Amino acid sequence: MKLRVVVLGAGFGGLELSTILSEELGENLEITLIDKSDSFAFGFSKLDIMFGRTKPESVRHYYSNLVKPGVTFRQETIRGIEPESRQVTTDRGTYVADAMVVALGADYDIGATAGLAEGGDEFYTFAGAEALSRKLPLFSKGHAIVGVAAWPYKCPPAPSEAALMLHDYLTTHGVRGDCEISVVIPMSAPIPPSPDASRALLAAFAERGIAFIPNRSVRALDPERRIAVLDDNTEMPYDLFLGVPKHRAPDVVEASGMTENGWIPVNPATLETRFPGVFAIGDVASIGIPKAGVFAESAARVVAQSLIAAFRRSDPPSPFAGTGACYIEFGGGQVGRVEVDFLSADSVTAAYTDASAALVAEKQHFGSSRRARWFGL
Numbered sequence: 001m002k003l004r005v006v007v008l009g010a011g012f013g014g015l016e017l018s019t020i021l022s023e024e025l026g027e028n029l030e031i032t033l034i035d036k037s038d039s040f041a042f043g044f045s046k047l048d049i050m051f052g053r054t055k056p057e058s059v060r061h062y063y064s065n066l067v068k069p070g071v072t073f074r075q076e077t078i079r080g081i082e083p084e085s086r087q088v089t090t091d092r093g094t095y096v097a098d099a100m101v102v103a104l105g106a107d108y109d110i111g112a113t114a115g116l117a118e119g120g121d122e123f124y125t126f127a128g129a130e131a132l133s134r135k136l137p138l139f140s141k142g143h144a145i146v147g148v149a150a151w152p153y154k155c156p157p158a159p160s161e162a163a164l165m166l167h168d169y170l171t172t173h174g175v176r177g178d179c180e181i182s183v184v185i186p187m188s189a190p191i192p193p194s195p196d197a198s199r200a201l202l203a204a205f206a207e208r209g210i211a212f213i214p215n216r217s218v219r220a221l222d223p224e225r226r227i228a229v230l231d232d233n234t235e236m237p238y239d240l241f242l243g244v245p246k247h248r249a250p251d252v253v254e255a256s257g258m259t260e261n262g263w264i265p266v267n268p269a270t271l272e273t274r275f276p277g278v279f280a281i282g283d284v285a286s287i288g289i290p291k292a293g294v295f296a297e298s299a300a301r302v303v304a305q306s307l308i309a310a311f312r313r314s315d316p317p318s319p320f321a322g323t324g325a326c327y328i329e330f331g332g333g334q335v336g337r338v339e340v341d342f343l344s345a346d347s348v349t350a351a352y353t354d355a356s357a358a359l360v361a362e363k364q365h366f367g368s369s370r371r372a373r374w375f376g377l
């Protein structure tokens with residue numbers, strides 16, 4: 001008998017899960033891996049696209065290269081999820097399985113921030129990052145704000161990285177002296193779980209003359225007056241607004257009845273939802289840890305190992321620890337690293353390694369090793 005699994009979403013979580021199951025169970029497996037897109041790209045590529053370091057086409061990894069025993073990829077759009085019966089309906093068909101893993105990530109609610117669509121830009125979608133890559137060369141003086149609309153948002157270091165990379169970009173273009181940069185985030189520090197990483201980022205902001213406004217989110221933009229309105233009604237004039245939009249679960253997930261307070265609650269140890277045999281991993285789940293690819297990946301490992309254990313009637317794996325290493329772009333050819341462990345001890349640990357050129361190579365390896373593992377490229 002084969003293990004039948006339907007995996008919704010071929011992002012960080014879905015790709016890692018399918019890869020492990022295929023490696024371990026091969027021909028004893030029947031995975032249907034569904035994604036509406038034809039390709040995967042790392043979230044951090046959006047920063048590279050925005051600052052003209054690369055072109056969109058060179059960061060796309062096509063699912064047509066995904067050839068794994070027991071895995072069938074279907075490029076289809078999911079229209080309905082019935083968790084009670086572990087059934088999913090797409091624009092092309094219906095699939096039922098022994099286990100269902102929801103790995104559909106987070107969508108954006110750009111309209112939730114009044115004026116953002118009309119008067120600002122965002123760098124969290126590929127379209128937004130590409131639009132900014134065309135707009136940035138025209139920005140030569142004034143105030144640039146990197147602003148977050150609401151918590152939670154993917155990759156909490158990304159706004160800080162964007163500000164530091166913007167500093168480099170404007171310096172290279174010879175206009176930094178005519179520009180101000182501010183970062184507005186709804187947290188007390190750039191990376192609250194890691195005081196050392198936060199200190200390093202605050203020092204980097206101070207050295208570069210970047211203003212840091214903590215504990216605030218951007219409520220609205222007034223495009224006519226070119227004003228960003230914060231959640232305490234402070235008004236900040238801007239000439240360029242690089243936004244992180246409000247995040248939300250995809251519509252189809254909300255319509256499935258699986259969400260509470262906007263996201264899918266799961267058992268933090270097993271990632272199982274309240275529906276037997278239905279798991280949720282990555283950005284779409286709420287476990288109280290940040291939304292980032294590395295945590296989607298480590299959650300995928302736990303779910304894969306528990307499906308394998310159930311299939312082989314062996315011992316279940318250790319509980320999900322919420323571990324992962326995040327790389328932080330400091331600009332100037334320097335990358336730092338935070339290794340976080342959210343759940344295995346009573347309190348969070350987050351060891352920080354200072355930014356260096358050596359970590360640039362390690363971050364590149366992080367991407368290339370996954371590309372090789374998931375796509376054989």
Ligand SMILES: Cc1cc2nc3c(=O)[nH]c(=O)nc-3n(C[C@H](O)[C@H](O)[C@H](O)COP(=O)(O)OP(=O)(O)OC[C@H]3O[C@@H](n4cnc5c(N)ncnc54)[C@H](O)[C@@H]3O)c2cc1C
Nearest residue numbers: 009011012013036043044078104105155282283292293294
């Ligand atoms: C600017 C930026 C920088 C980042 N940097 C980092 C970083 O350095 N390190 C890090 O770990 N993380 C980083 N992230 C975050 C990371 O990209 C996400 O947290 C990660 O991709 C989440 O993985 P996931 O599997 O939950 O969802 P995703 O990878 O988003 O995958 C979800 C998939 O579901 C598909 N999907 C959605 N709806 C449907 C539907 N209805 N039908 C079919 N398919 C659907 C989507 O096409 C997508 O492929 C960054 C993000 C951004 C925006």
